[in-house]
Amino acid sequence: MGKMLRNFVKALFKIRTKWLTVILPVSILGVFFFLVTVNNVFTETYDIERFTSAKETIRSPITVENEQETKRKTRETVQSVEDRFDISTETTKEQVAYVEEIFDAIDKVDAEESESSPDSPNENNVGVMTSQEKVRRLKQILSPNITEEVNDGILYELVEAQPQMRAEGKELLISSLKEVLVNGVRVENIQSGITKIEQDIKYSNLPNGIKEPLVKLSEFAVVENSFFDVEKTMDARKDAASSVEPVVIRAGEIIVREGQVITNQLYQDLKLAGLLDEERNIYPVIGLALLIFLIIFVIGYEMNLLSKVNSLDKGKISSIILISIIVVALMKVVSMITVPVSQLFFVVPVAIGTLLVKQLLNERFAIVLSILYAILGSIIFNGQIPGALNIEAGIYFFFSQMAGIIFLTNVKDRLAILKAGVGVTAINIITVLLFLFLSFEKYSVGELLIHSGFGIASAFLSAVLAIGLLPFFETGLGILSDIKLLSLASPNQPLLRKILTESPGTYHHSVMVANLSETACEVIGANGLLARVGSYYHDIGKTVRPHYFIENQLSISNPHDIIEPRQSAEIIINHPYDGAAMLKKHKLPKEIINIAMQHHGTTLLKYFYYKEKESNRYVKENNFRYPGPKPQTKEAAIICICDSVEAAVRSLNEPTEDKIEEIVSSIVNDRLMDGQLNECPLTLKELDKVHQTICESLKGIFHSRIQYPMKEAK
Structure with missing residues (x-):
């Protein structure tokens, strides 16, 4: 009964977590998208009486056939056919x-x-x-x-x-x-x-x-x-009837001009276009709601994928919402000043969204959002004609965003956004020109330059706004981008200088762990840069008592020799949490803080535990274990392994290849059997690749060297 209750509570917690991380954010986006686009499909109705003057110019919101007028025209055409x-x-x-x-x-x-003749008459x-x-x-x-x-x-x-x-x-x-x-x-x-x-x-x-x-x-x-001829006459009448073009009221066509008298025919046209019937307006709204549902369904699916690999947090959720609001709002603002004869959608800096998403999340999510933003753009720029989509705007937005994704190759360089802006500029101009040429209309050189200028302005604004907003998302929302990681990896960072000056042995150890963990992470597709920077800071807590850690004990006696094993264990165990506190104080990203807290998991301090056990047979093992938590990410798990491996291999007098293999296997198996990797998404196949990569890296570092002869003293 108790187990069932625990499972039930666990299921409720999972549902609550899913609601907060996926369903609620996409619902907010869905409501925003709907409110922004509803007036593009919702037709305004008019209370108009026959034989009165129109107070404003009224256009048809839809394309509809006037069947009654078509029948009348057909009847007149047939009657005009002469008998054959x-x-x-x-x-x-x-x-x-x-x-x-x-x-x-x-x-x-x-x-x-x-x-x-009279003389010879004939018969x-x-x-x-x-x-x-x-x-x-x-x-x-x-x-x-x-x-x-x-x-x-x-x-x-x-x-x-x-x-x-x-x-x-x-x-x-x-x-x-x-x-x-x-x-x-x-x-x-x-x-x-x-x-x-x-x-x-x-x-x-x-x-x-x-x-x-x-x-x-x-x-x-x-x-x-x-x-x-009955047959010829009937055939002629049929041909005449089939040649009659349907009388159609086109979407956007002016039905009534301001001041024009509403005749019975005009009144029927207004009624046919649904401008007098409020009930018909609900159908386009329902269609829009279904489209918005499909859009947020796709976004929710992508967010759920990120959530499964622990790559979705509050900052990233907020960034998805804010970026979507910014992009769609920019489209809406430009559409409000767009007139039917202009193509101002060319100037919308739509690529800003995908540039930021690729920097802050990943390329796949950026591609998905580029497609969805293009669909929304085709609705927003439809001239408020229900059922119509501005295909030109949609295609332009799609290619502009894809150009940003393709040309943003180096997300670790902030200037890469400007370089991507150049690529976006080229694609924008090409897309603008192809629409102008496909229209089969003659454009002057001035018009071509103006429209191309719109595309250039769009790319420029996209790059500038992306560079300007990126620090806000990194700092304000706590999102860890590659650019942010590179800045944290700089030796001029105060905490890194602190490690270097106060505990140089720990600094050297951290650099070695960084090299090993970055290589191992890249082999399995994890974030190698995050692992490197996390390794730099993972032992920052040792600066509180640097001389209690063996790598910093140069030409001094070991202080652990004169204190109780219980005290030694307490000092050693505290260093991950001392480091986490220091990182929080300096407002470092939570990913770095989590690595510092989790890099020892709940492992046992075996040396001090067995030393204490020699004098106290009733010693509790939990008193000599780190409180945890265990590694929650692939990067934290790999740093956990590399941290122990580097220290163990460095302690060898003659680190041969066989000894390295043996130590790495022993530590990996120990972490696995001790359950330290149970809460991270690292698979056994990936763990095997990590094992092999660490061994290869260590063999390269501790390779055998030529023994140079010593110079004999004379």
């Missing part, structure tokens, strides 16, 4: 053939008459034929359709006409008839076709005697030859 008719060429040929038949028949009758005609006889003869040889439709008077007049005039009339009538019929004659325009031929005949040079029968004959010849 199929012209019968057979009918055209038939009517022309009828006319030709009439004239040919008349010519034939005349030919028959000329060939006949068809005897002697000279009168006009009536010719008409009767024509009716015998002409097609029934002609004889039924053409009256005898027309034939009589044609027979009476001179052959020359009749031939000219035939030519004129047939050419006019073809022209009319080829263009198509419908029922409703038969008369117009006849009138057309009549006009051609009327204004010709033909004699009046031939004109009248030709006009009458045209009334017979002109018939309907253009018939309504």
Whole structure:
């Protein structure tokens, strides 16, 4: 029962820790992101009545199709399509053939008459034929359709006409008839076709005697030859309907200008765009909330990864929140002075965020945040049009930030930020120019220089602000950056000078431990610079009583020989905590303080313990153990091992390779079996690499040397 209760309490503590280190910070960021971007998706609604004047210019917040207007436009377009008719060429040929038949028949009758004579009559005609006889003869040889439709008077007049005039009339009538019929004659325009031929005949040079029968004959010849085609008409109407472009109200398009009267059509457009309906505004807000949730989920995931490797503390959490607020706030401020025709987002110093994050945390987190900041930037610079994203701004912000990450190669040099700023400048200019060229618009040299200047200003401000804010994060939030570590490693630091002057043996020992621990840390991917600087300060507590530690006992007797083992142990055990107190007093980073406190863990002072046991068989082992805590980080654990190894190997008279291997293995196994490495994230595989690296480093330091011959005295 007690074990279950302890597990329950432990689980509650873990949840509380997770809430404070991850969930609460990302929730704060989520609320901030939402408040900054909500007006970019939330549409303002208006209380407007029809037939009143607009008090301000109103733009559409969305792109939406006006379906009613599209239907009306389609209906008008379809109605404007004329009916399609199929012209019968057979009918055209038939009517022309009828006319030709009439004239040919008349010519034939005349030919028959000329060939006949009173002395030799033929079977068809005897002697000279009168006009009536010719008409009767024509009716015998002409097609029934002609004889039924053409009256005898027309034939009589044609027979009476001179052959020359009749031939000219035939030519004129047939050419006019073809022209009319080829263009198509419908029922409703038969008369117009006849009138057309009549006009051609009327204004010709033909004699009046031939004109009248030709006009009458045209009334017979002109018939309907253009018939309504249902399929062609329907296809034409479908094509016309499909060619109609939808009537769309574009996002950002002006619907009503200030002072303009709200007509019924404008009122419907405002309603369609959702500017009169408050209920529709909730949907973009919900979409924004979902996007913000995804963003903070990614940030929370990355923070949780840092928390698992003990790389997340209050300072780093605060820095993530503050950097995000600074970057997003800068975007928002610039967006508030941006007008639709300008591209002021080019001047936003967005790279400041990734430059600081890479310095204070790590490169992976900087890359993740650069993507998320770019997404937020595309929303902030969307012109407050719900559902729209400014892709240009997002792409520009992404490349600008990635340039900062890529070109910031040496995070141990403060001037590296300025060098990275040069790289950011180049990428900014390239990105600005690619957008200008992709727009397919002509820009003057002055405009190109102005926009490029925005990119240069962005890079310059990013570098300057990053350099200016970095000390604040390092000192104000207690974040230990590589630059801060390098400054702490300077021999001019007061505490390091104190070690050097008051306990030179300890100083030399610390330098040796620093060399070993840095190399071992870099092999397993831990922070080698932190291990080096931590090693420099780990024994600062020995300066309280330097002569009680063997490395500082030069030409003096050992004071432990004249005091009780219990007192000796107390002096020795106090040095990590004396050192931690001194480090706190001088406001050194907590990582350095923790290394000083943890570098002995809860190990046993075996020498004094067994010495006391010789006279006191009831001695308690706990009285001769360091209070701890045990090493909590990889760096502290490696320094714990290197501290003991360096002292042990230095005590050897002849440190051969075999002896070094034996001592290192003995100390590593002792720390492992004693449970001193149980609370640090060091794995057995990493411990094996550390073991091998320490041995190689020690063999290089204590390699065998040539014994030079001594000069004999004369």
